[in-house]
Amino acid sequence: MLLQIAEPGQTIEPEIVQRLAVGIDLGTTHSLVATIRDGVPQVLNDEQDRALLPSIVNYHAERGPTVGWAAKTLQGEDPENTISSVKRFMGRSLSDVSYAANTPYRFVPRDGVIQIETAAGTVNPVQVSADILKVLHDRAVESMGGELVGAVITVPAYFDDAQRQATKDAAQIAGINVLRLLNEPTAAAVAYGLDQNAEGVYAVYDLGGGTFDISILRLSRGVFEVLATNGDPALGGDDFDRVIYDWALAQWQLQPSMTEANALLSAARTCKERLSSVAQTTLEITDRNGAVLSLDISAETFESLAADLVNRTLTPVRKALRDAGLGLDEVNGVVMVGGATRMPCIQHAVGKYFEQEPLTNLDPDKVVALGAAIQANVLAGNKTAEDWLLLDVIPLSLGIETMGGLMEKVISRNSTIPVARAQDFTTFKDGQTAMSFHVLQGERELISDCRSLARFELQGIPPMAAGAARIRVTFQVDADGLLSVSACEELSGIEAKIEVKPSYGLNDNDITQMLQDSFANAQADIEARRLEEHRVDALRLIDATEVALAEDSHLLSAEELAMITGSLEALRVAMAGTDWQLIKQVSEKLNQDSLEFAGRRMDISIKTALTGQTVDNLAM
Amino acid sequence: MNVMNAPLKNSDYFEIFALTPKFHIDMGSLDTNFRDLQRQVHPDKTAHLGDAERRHSMQWATLANEAYQTLKKPLDRASYLLRIKGIETHEEGHANGLSAEFLMEQMEWREELQDTVQSRDIAELDKLGRRIKKELDAHMEILGNLLDVEQRFTVAADLLKQIRFLDRLMAEINSAYELLEN
Numbered sequence: 001m002l003l004q005i006a007e008p009g010q011t012i013e014p015e016i017v018q019r020l021a022v023g024i025d026l027g028t029t030h031s032l033v034a035t036i037r038d039g040v041p042q043v044l045n046d047e048q049d050r051a052l053l054p055s056i057v058n059y060h061a062e063r064g065p066t067v068g069w070a071a072k073t074l075q076g077e078d079p080e081n082t083i084s085s086v087k088r089f090m091g092r093s094l095s096d097v098s099y100a101a102n103t104p105y106r107f108v109p110r111d112g113v114i115q116i117e118t119a120a121g122t123v124n125p126v127q128v129s130a131d132i133l134k135v136l137h138d139r140a141v142e143s144m145g146g147e148l149v150g151a152v153i154t155v156p157a158y159f160d161d162a163q164r165q166a167t168k169d170a171a172q173i174a175g176i177n178v179l180r181l182l183n184e185p186t187a188a189a190v191a192y193g194l195d196q197n198a199e200g201v202y203a204v205y206d207l208g209g210g211t212f213d214i215s216i217l218r219l220s221r222g223v224f225e226v227l228a229t230n231g232d233p234a235l236g237g238d239d240f241d242r243v244i245y246d247w248a249l250a251q252w253q254l255q256p257s258m259t260e261a262n263a264l265l266s267a268a269r270t271c272k273e274r275l276s277s278v279a280q281t282t283l284e285i286t287d288r289n290g291a292v293l294s295l296d297i298s299a300e301t302f303e304s305l306a307a308d309l310v311n312r313t314l315t316p317v318r319k320a321l322r323d324a325g326l327g328l329d330e331v332n333g334v335v336m337v338g339g340a341t342r343m344p345c346i347q348h349a350v351g352k353y354f355e356q357e358p359l360t361n362l363d364p365d366k367v368v369a370l371g372a373a374i375q376a377n378v379l380a381g382n383k384t385a386e387d388w389l390l391l392d393v394i395p396l397s398l399g400i401e402t403m404g405g406l407m408e409k410v411i412s413r414n415s416t417i418p419v420a421r422a423q424d425f426t427t428f429k430d431g432q433t434a435m436s437f438h439v440l441q442g443e444r445e446l447i448s449d450c451r452s453l454a455r456f457e458l459q460g461i462p463p464m465a466a467g468a469a470r471i472r473v474t475f476q477v478d479a480d481g482l483l484s485v486s487a488c489e490e491l492s493g494i495e496a497k498i499e500v501k502p503s504y505g506l507n508d509n510d511i512t513q514m515l516q517d518s519f520a521n522a523q524a525d526i527e528a529r530r531l532e533e534h535r536v537d538a539l540r541l542i543d544a545t546e547v548a549l550a551e552d553s554h555l556l557s558a559e560e561l562a563m564i565t566g567s568l569e570a571l572r573v574a575m576a577g578t579d580w581q582l583i584k585q586v587s588e589k590l591n592q593d594s595l596e597f598a599g600r601r602m603d604i605s606i607k608t609a610l611t612g613q614t615v616d617n618l619a620m
Numbered sequence: 621m622n623v624m625n626a627p628l629k630n631s632d633y634f635e636i637f638a639l640t641p642k643f644h645i646d647m648g649s650l651d652t653n654f655r656d657l658q659r660q661v662h663p664d665k666t667a668h669l670g671d672a673e674r675r676h677s678m679q680w681a682t683l684a685n686e687a688y689q690t691l692k693k694p695l696d697r698a699s700y701l702l703r704i705k706g707i708e709t710h711e712e713g714h715a716n717g718l719s720a721e722f723l724m725e726q727m728e729w730r731e732e733l734q735d736t737v738q739s740r741d742i743a744e745l746d747k748l749g750r751r752i753k754k755e756l757d758a759h760m761e762i763l764g765n766l767l768d769v770e771q772r773f774t775v776a777a778d779l780l781k782q783i784r785f786l787d788r789l790m791a792e793i794n795s796a797y798e799l800l801e802n
């Protein structure tokens with residue numbers, strides 16, 4: 001390369017190249033992409049000048065996935081293959097999501113992760129989300145005229161580790177470099193705060209299509225400090241459609257067919273939206289015999305139907321304020337975010353609770369994407385006019401299982417991230433050489449009330465007397481709010497160390513397969529990673545199978561039981577070795593042998609879900 | 621900032637924020653210095669740089685958060701101060717070293733708390749809360765004096781142990797409000 005020399009007396013202006021970065025709001029009902037243009041954050045519209053992309057994907061046997069508005073129009077005629085509100089499934093297993101029972105999808109029984117059978121084959125929520133992200137990515141590349149450095153993707157503040165990891169994986173599969181996962185209410189606070197030059201304590205009330213978050217922030221001289229966050233990961237605008245739907249069915253005494261149910265649900269949504277501006281409207285569908293069913297609904301009726309849901313949002317609000325150590329009179333403003341906050345009943349309730357008019361001067365649909373774009377611009381290394389800083393927190397406590405099925409908190413909720421904390425443990429028996437750990441997330445004391453994030457084992461502890469070893473377990477939460485855990489024996493000086501990143505049911509193979517389907521991915525030390533991850537997966541599988549057997553072995557014949565316990569034993573043997581392909585093979589055998597069993601168990605759990613007895617309904 | 625090194629393993633929390641290691645610190649300076657440090661080291665500021673810088677930035681930001689949280693809370697600050705004076709305080713759940721008289725009083729207060737919760741008496745709960753708060757404040761003042769003026773660290777460590785009990789009682793009173801409100 002030749003050095004450039006300027007003519008004497010002439011200075012060279014360094015060329016400032018804008019590094020292209022975007023913010024993506026991956027929402028339950030709609031998604032958006034935004035960027036900074038000429039120093040101004042703005043949402044990127046599609047060819048028809050629409051900002052919102054419906055988060056809906058239709059899968060078809062003969063063509064690639066159809067995403068967005070086109071998929072929305074297919075919902076009526078092809079409900080089984082048209083996936084909407086997939087965000088509710090992210091990082092969840094089927095038994096977690098009571099909402100699943102209300103959907104027309106064909107779920108494939110499998111431990112851990114949700115899978116849906118479609119005309120284009122089996123898909124999982126991560127793939128569906130990746131398909132939505134790809135469309136937004138392509139929109140951005142086309143609109144900005146170049147490949148992106150990366151994107152900030154927003155997640156509900158109350159998303160747990162599994163849901164965050166699933167979101168990050170979806171972006172990776174879509175070929176997007178994730179600069180950061182950013183909490184939605186925090187993104188909104190950044191957009192609002194910079195736009196309005198706000199100072200003081202602000203509450204961000206974020207009611208999206210399927211999730212609710214409340215965050216309390218202190219804005220002070222360019223620092224956005226989240227003091228506390230709380231929420232409900234399974235409460236959103238969708239649920240308000242559902243109360244109208246349930247009410248109409250009760251009024252008509254109707255057992256709906258699938259087509260009727262779909263028509264009614266979309267009519268209910270339209271009604272809900274209309275009732276934000278009119279006092280009365282009519283709900284109308286055509287039934288299976290071609291007759292028109294109609295029902296008048298007033299804003300008052302809707303408000304009373306929705307009262308319980310509105311109140312459900314206020315409990316997290318109270319908890320967040322308490323965690324922040326603040327009284328109502330210390331809140332300078334309440335920023336409303338999410339399309340569902342357009343409902344007058346929400347604005348009334350929030351205004352009444354905080355004793356002040358909520359702030360609605362930014363578009364509640366766009367403010368999250370705009371905030372994400374502002375942060376993406378900074379993370380990409382572009383120079384900005386303001387020097388501001390974001391200090392966010394983790395929403396849920398992280399801990400480890402101790403004797404008696406109790407959770408010992410290692411990092412408490414609302415700790416500012418990044419954060420690391422270590423806890424020491426010791427051996428229970430003389431000569432003990434291994435120790436197993438169970439990593440949990442949640443606020444309750446009993447481990448059965450918390451979310452299990454990972455199980456792992458530390459091996460190779462030198463034999464010592466009981467209580468002599470010092471096993472230091474370190475939890476590290478990065479700036480994305482993602483956890484990694486390591487354990488190591490400290491006294492002996494002998495290296496016995498393990499590091500795990502919790503996952504959420506999708507195994508290495510799934511992810512690799514999805515990546516291959518999507519684009520050629522860089523490969524780095526895949527062998528070692530595979531062994532580790534297959535071991536972790538196998539551990540989880542063994543554990544899940546044991547739990548399933550303990551709970552429901554009465555569902556099996558003697559032969560079936562013998563087959564499953566045989567495979568279980570084979571997997572334990574394989575796990576001791578270092579051949580990941582063998583572990584994988586035996587795991588698959590065990591999975592295969594348990595398929596029928598899992599199906600029977602799932603039938604029962606769906607039945608339970610229909611009667612409302614799921615973890616969704618338990619307060620965290 | 622061009623190059624960022626990893627923080628030292630045993631960095632002094634007071635030193636990080638340019639504060640004199642004392643119990644009474646200027647909270648305003650703590651806040652300002654914490655934010656100024658985070659403006660330098662936070663991972664958001666190094667996201668576009670290389671691996672090593674990003675790793676160091678994460679370590680620094682983690683340390684800054686830990687140090688800030690410790691110094692912000694008076695009890696944790698006292699405990700940390702004693703630790704750098706060479707006195708490890710094992711306050712959590714250890715009753716040894718506490719006088720029988722003190723423990724009796726604790727039990728009485730706890731019974732009182734249970735009674736107010738059972739009778740759902742918010743006014744009584746307020747009263748109890750105020751009393752404990754007053755007690756706590758008085759103890760804290762003595763603690764500050766022991767640490768900063770008299771420098772009697774072993775005595776301070778014993779007192780801190782008592783204060784932890786009162787602090788926990790205060791936390792229980794706060795959760796009792798939650799219970800009564802529902």
